[in-house]
Amino acid sequence: MPTSPRSSLSALLHLLRPFWPLLTAATLLGVLGGLSVTGLLAAINRILHAGDSPGAGLLLAFAGLCALALAGSVLSDIGTNRIGQRVIARLRKDLGDRILTAPIDQLERYRSHRLIPVLTHDVDTISDFAFVFAPLAVSLSVTLGSLVYLALLSWPMFLATAVAILIGSAVQYIARGRGIEGFQEARAHEDELQKHYRSLAEGAKELRINRPRRLRLQSEALRGTIDRICEVQIRSITLFVVAKGFGSTLFFIVIGVALGVEALWPSTDRGTLSGFILVLLYMKGPLEHLIGTLPIVSRAQVAFRRIAELSAAFASPEPHLLMKDGSPPPAAIDSLELRAARYAYPPAGPGEDPFVLGPVSLRVGRGEILFIVGENGCGKTTLIKMLLGLYAPQDGDILLNGRPVTPETRDDYRQLFTTIFADYFLFDDLIQAGGNVPEEAQAYLERLEIAHKVSLVDGVFSTTDLSTGQRKRLALLQAWTEGRPVLVFDEWAADQDPAFRRIFYTELLPSLKAMGKTIIVISHDDRYFDVADHLLRLTAGMVAQDEFAR
Numbered sequence: 001m002p003t004s005p006r007s008s009l010s011a012l013l014h015l016l017r018p019f020w021p022l023l024t025a026a027t028l029l030g031v032l033g034g035l036s037v038t039g040l041l042a043a044i045n046r047i048l049h050a051g052d053s054p055g056a057g058l059l060l061a062f063a064g065l066c067a068l069a070l071a072g073s074v075l076s077d078i079g080t081n082r083i084g085q086r087v088i089a090r091l092r093k094d095l096g097d098r099i100l101t102a103p104i105d106q107l108e109r110y111r112s113h114r115l116i117p118v119l120t121h122d123v124d125t126i127s128d129f130a131f132v133f134a135p136l137a138v139s140l141s142v143t144l145g146s147l148v149y150l151a152l153l154s155w156p157m158f159l160a161t162a163v164a165i166l167i168g169s170a171v172q173y174i175a176r177g178r179g180i181e182g183f184q185e186a187r188a189h190e191d192e193l194q195k196h197y198r199s200l201a202e203g204a205k206e207l208r209i210n211r212p213r214r215l216r217l218q219s220e221a222l223r224g225t226i227d228r229i230c231e232v233q234i235r236s237i238t239l240f241v242v243a244k245g246f247g248s249t250l251f252f253i254v255i256g257v258a259l260g261v262e263a264l265w266p267s268t269d270r271g272t273l274s275g276f277i278l279v280l281l282y283m284k285g286p287l288e289h290l291i292g293t294l295p296i297v298s299r300a301q302v303a304f305r306r307i308a309e310l311s312a313a314f315a316s317p318e319p320h321l322l323m324k325d326g327s328p329p330p331a332a333i334d335s336l337e338l339r340a341a342r343y344a345y346p347p348a349g350p351g352e353d354p355f356v357l358g359p360v361s362l363r364v365g366r367g368e369i370l371f372i373v374g375e376n377g378c379g380k381t382t383l384i385k386m387l388l389g390l391y392a393p394q395d396g397d398i399l400l401n402g403r404p405v406t407p408e409t410r411d412d413y414r415q416l417f418t419t420i421f422a423d424y425f426l427f428d429d430l431i432q433a434g435g436n437v438p439e440e441a442q443a444y445l446e447r448l449e450i451a452h453k454v455s456l457v458d459g460v461f462s463t464t465d466l467s468t469g470q471r472k473r474l475a476l477l478q479a480w481t482e483g484r485p486v487l488v489f490d491e492w493a494a495d496q497d498p499a500f501r502r503i504f505y506t507e508l509l510p511s512l513k514a515m516g517k518t519i520i521v522i523s524h525d526d527r528y529f530d531v532a533d534h535l536l537r538l539t540a541g542m543v544a545q546d547e548f549a550r
């Protein structure tokens, strides 16, 4: 979604809002420092052209201006660096919160290869901008102060300089517009590059084995994208450099014109001319600095747009997700229900039919073992994501103990579950609410037959470098010790050896049931379907069979 420069500016203002007193003080100090430098130049010019030696007053003023220039620029730099760091910290926290509170389906749609560059690349770009912010204020005030001094020295010379600056600015403006387009294009390629980096890291094994794919990734994907970024960046920076060179030459042209006018029609007094040249030469530095930082400002603008896009994509956070832990979830539930609940994914592309689950009606009672079965892609995982309240049903309701779950109660509702998804993430600690390590953890490690591989040190697993099946057992240990009333296993047993698979279905599930837990299992293991009290079969997103064991 395109975002206008105005919205990136308002995003910047929103970020800066809490720091305005410090920002105003730092900017004023920077301006004071800059103006002191202009005053110093005027004093130097006056001393150089004074007929006799400078008086004590002038020397004192000179020393005072030196001190002011130093204090102004140092304090301003310190102030804006503080603001810069705080702004970045705030931005990072804000983005972290947005991602933590975004509805899962929005997050899944955004995709992680687009998320990571915003969190790293774009935030770093804004951090670069934060560092040039104070020197920018100083350069701007030195330039403006110098212009005022020039106007006081001689109007015609001031006008000649102003015209040169206007021409230079017009060229910069055009170059900046083109440069921004280039930076935007390069930024879009950065997302692509991130995707290729993911393939590089996560597909390392497959790439070792498959040479054609490896070479394709190297030559077409990686190198192609890297070269494209390189070319676009070179093109944009070249534009800025040429425009900067042009601006720099304009200065000498103005000085040359002034010297020529003076040689042809010697009218200006020499003090004015030397003052003009002195100020112009001095002003060249800050002005070039201003122009030189334009690429950083432009990049920051592109980064702000990306951040604004991310914020817009996650603009409907779920309520209460970052509230402090309330009361612990109840030890048991009476029933969970879906009533004519329906969820449709958005279509993958134009003209493609989206996958629709439901409407599904389903009731799971306390201490029940429910098996959800069906062919690949029939909607089993989507169903549990809806039952867990991760996807809000687009029609119909979720009911807990007969009462509908609302957006306000949805996060409390989710705390009833422990889930091991097929693409689960294994956290390496076993710390419960309140920071306690469950006492029974060691016994469970032994029961899961991994005590010889893993121990617990201060609530953290000694290692997670284990086989796929062993890692899943650690995930099961976490689920077990969390003490939630409902446990959900998405093809948990798929990676277990036959002996442990049997233990899972015939010993662990019944013993969890005996503890009063409600258990929901997605399974393709038809040998063990008789363990279920309740079997739900899905076909193409609809319930094909809903049976209770007799």
Ligand SMILES: Nc1ncnc2c1ncn2[C@@H]1O[C@H](COP(=O)(O)OP(=O)(O)OP(=O)(O)O)[C@@H](O)[C@H]1O
Binding pocket: 108, 345, 346, 355, 374, 375, 376, 377, 378, 379, 380, 381, 382, 383, 422
């Ligand atoms: N994030 C997504 N965006 C769009 N469509 C999706 C998404 N995830 C799944 N789908 C679609 O939903 C359908 C059901 O997916 P789901 O993961 O629920 O199937 P499943 O029954 O759990 O399959 P499996 O047995 O292979 O795990 C799929 O056919 C897929 O087309």
